[in-house]
Amino acid sequence: MSKKRQSTFLANLPGSILLICFLCSFEVQALQVDAAQKALREKFGSEWATQDAAVDKQLRSLTARFERRPNILVILADDIGWGELGSYGGGKLKGAPTPALDQMADEGMRFLSHYTEPSCTPTRVALMTGRHPVRTGLDEVLFPGQVKGLVADEVTLAEVLSEAGYATGMFGKWHLGELQEHQPQYQGFDYAYYNLYNGAIWPWRENATHYDTENDTGITGPPYFIDIPEAYEETFDIPLHGIMRAKRNTPAEEIDPLSLSRFNTFDNELTDEVIAFMRDQHEAGIPFFAYFATNTQQVFSCPDVDSPYLDKSNCQARQLVQHDKNMARLFESLDNMGIDENTLVLWISDNGPMNKFYPSTGFSWLRGYKSEVYEGGVRTPGIAKWPGSIAPGQTPIDIVHVSDWYTTIANLAGAKAAIPDDRVIDGVDQRSLLFNGEGYSRRDYVFFYRYIAYKNLSSTGPASMLSAIRMGDIKFHLQSGEIYNLLRDPVESHPGRREYLWAMQPIRRMIWEHRAMMKKYPNRVIEETAGGKVD
Secondary structure, three states, X not given: OOHHHHHHHHHOOOHHHHHHHHHHOOOOOOOEOOHHHHHHHHHHHHHHHHHHHXXXXXXXXXXXXXXXXXXXXXEEEOOOOOOOOHHHOOHHHHOOOOHHHHHHHHHOEEEEEEEOOOOHHHHHHHHHHOOOHHHHOOOOOOXXXXXXXXXXXXXXXXXXXXXXXXXXXXXXXXXXXXXXXXXXXXXXXXXXXXXXXXXXHOOOOOOOOOOEOOOOOOOEOOOOOOOOXXXXXXXXXXXXXXXXXXXXXXXXXXXXXXXXXXXXXXXXHHHHHHHHHHHHHHHHOOOEEEEEEOOOOOXXXXXXXXXXXXXXXXXXXXXXXXXXXXXXXXXXXXXXHOOHHHEEEEEEEOOOOOOOOOXXXXXXXXXXXXXXXXXXXXXXXXXXXXXXXXXXXXXXXXXXXXXXXXXXXXXXOOOHHHOOOOOEOOOOOOHHHHHHOOOOOOOOEEEEEEEOOOHHHHOOOOOEEEXXXXXXXXXXXXXXXXXXXXXXXXXXXXXXXXXXXXXXXXXXXXXXXXXXHHHHOOOOOOOXXXXXXXX
């Protein structure tokens, strides 16, 4: 029996037999990790093994109770900064109340040091592969006409969970390549209802260079996309693919073209799709992995929503309110199906805000914004909720990186054996943090890579640069030489150098060992030629 057929068979076994198989799935596996993680394993290995045994016991008990493995719902929001949600010091204070997500934070775990990559595509790469994007060759934000994408040899989280018998669904912003082999139905998802690009592309086809807030405020926005030809596709011979629907390993059907009016309501449709997918799998008795990559927040979109304390002149505030209402619908559906106690819900943002488009703009209390490796660009809100498994009201300061969810979810699902061991996996298992709380993170470091736009066109050097490192509370910006103690100065306003001389050699050693692992396990290189072809 193939691994895929075997895992589907296991997922439908009675609970008593499934328990035995669940035990078997926790086989010893020598995953390749980066040097910094290897050092931590050598130091805390026996302690972590004890924690893992307790977590495994709790998961077996949960599996026996529900007669299936836990469901996974991952919500990846777009461009929501640290400080936009009410639970992060924003909400109605900045004209965008978020009661549903604030309640989620109250009922679960709100991460204070959750990190992502600095922009859209790279964060999605890290989440889907558990690897820093620079390792995969897909390290830049993709635009129409590019033929780069997530190659088949990368093993996605959906493929890993499929091996454990999960039904997998992808909804929303894919942004990992537009060629057929890059699309979600060829990357492990059984069903996908999605768009290929970021929100900036949606107005291009109709030459919507200005947004209009439906005349309810009398405000017309600035021309963000000036001088676009009236016929973008014909002018440049670059098609703009629309809203797509597909089943596993089947070419997608294009449902509708992109348009600004459709963008304003598309997340509502996606929420309906996610709810239907979860209900179908629940009724079929199959554990599910639902990945909902929302399209909020974009500077030009102004959905028709209302709420007390809403700043209606701010399009991003209106999107955030719409987003929060959709989250309320998702959470209510889990409760109505009676599966909230067997479902991990993870809500995270992909990077910091686009905050240069005032007055319709995102926000962060921290320095920096999307595309930068200052905290405002890479330190994002993140919330996990799992009634009965994750204690409510927690605010751990522990460091978590978006790649960690790949490894953590695979382990929660009993799918560790499907993680490839022939490459470095940067994501670390954070189950102990979820189950035990603050102080149980398995990382005290983060490497921050930044893609330098157009450097690959003007230089033969790498376009992704290692730009910063966090080591404990110390963060070192490599290009500028700025050093900060993030516990004392989380907004990175008072750089130091001489007083942190003691940190220089440990940081140098981290860099050397990190690069040595890249020599041992070379980064994938995807060369895109001037004609748009990949070599």
